[in-house]
Amino acid sequence: MLALPPAPPGVVPYIARYSEEKLLKPRIVQHPLFPGVAYADETPYDRDSFGMLWVRPVLLPKRRRGEPRLREIHAYRQRRAMANMLCQVCTRPPEDPDEPPLFLLKDTSGLVVEGERTASPPVCVPCAGISIHLCHGLRGGHYVAARAMYTPAWGVAGLVYDPDTLTPHPGKDLERVEYGTPRAAWTVAARSVVALYGVTPVDLDEEFARFGMARLEDEFARVAGLVGAGL
Numbered sequence: 001m002l003a004l005p006p007a008p009p010g011v012v013p014y015i016a017r018y019s020e021e022k023l024l025k026p027r028i029v030q031h032p033l034f035p036g037v038a039y040a041d042e043t044p045y046d047r048d049s050f051g052m053l054w055v056r057p058v059l060l061p062k063r064r065r066g067e068p069r070l071r072e073i074h075a076y077r078q079r080r081a082m083a084n085m086l087c088q089v090c091t092r093p094p095e096d097p098d099e100p101p102l103f104l105l106k107d108t109s110g111l112v113v114e115g116e117r118t119a120s121p122p123v124c125v126p127c128a129g130i131s132i133h134l135c136h137g138l139r140g141g142h143y144v145a146a147r148a149m150y151t152p153a154w155g156v157a158g159l160v161y162d163p164d165t166l167t168p169h170p171g172k173d174l175e176r177v178e179y180g181t182p183r184a185a186w187t188v189a190a191r192s193v194v195a196l197y198g199v200t201p202v203d204l205d206e207e208f209a210r211f212g213m214a215r216l217e218d219e220f221a222r223v224a225g226l227v228g229a230g231l
């Protein structure tokens with residue numbers, strides 16, 4: 001049983017989507033230079049450094065974002081958190097640059113294995129505690145925690161388009177697509193996916209104990225304050 005202070009109410013993770021943050025729907029066309037998809041009005045900002053085409057989420061100031069949708073992810077903020085290894089809840093960068101980032105994954109296989117791929121950016125230790133309280137999928141101990149020394153970009157999760165119809169594969173949600181594969185050119189990315197290497201399992205009870213109740217309470221208050229101020 002985890003000894004944790006009560007989680008602050010109303011914390012909205014940085015990567016969560018809000019109701020007004022819709023996706024824009026630019027017209028999809030065949031890429032003029034190679035087999036693959038492009039936007040009719042594409043700009044260099046639509047692709048990442050691997051040349052992958054990305055969805056265009058609406059970016060709004062906090063007060064105009066509407067209601068949080070805690071189970072949905074904002075593509076741009078997810079990508080930013082992953083690219084910079086920021087805490088997906090409070091955006092804090094790793095406290096100690098030499099300490100590998102902490103990942104909290106839904107417990108699907110029981111252990112985080114070498115090379116495991118995830119679209120879930122890291123969490124700081126206090127936010128791991130908050131996430132366990134707040135995240136529906138993690139409640140009841142259905143999670144595994146690990147630190148990963150190396151987190152190379154592996155690919156994306158996105159919609160894969162049919163070369164003939166230029167529409168997404170019917171009935172499919174986001175599919176994971178590796179950078180550099182032929183399917184990548186036909187994909188519109190919505191999440192960044194990294195691979196985890198140099199994995200060390202983490203006992204969160206021990207991490208929380210190391211922090212101590214008083215400091216965890218302070219940290220929970222810090223996160224609640226940050227979120228109140230509008231990340």
Ligand SMILES: [Zn+2]
Pocket residue numbers: 087088089090091092123124125126127128
């Ligand atoms: Zn955090």
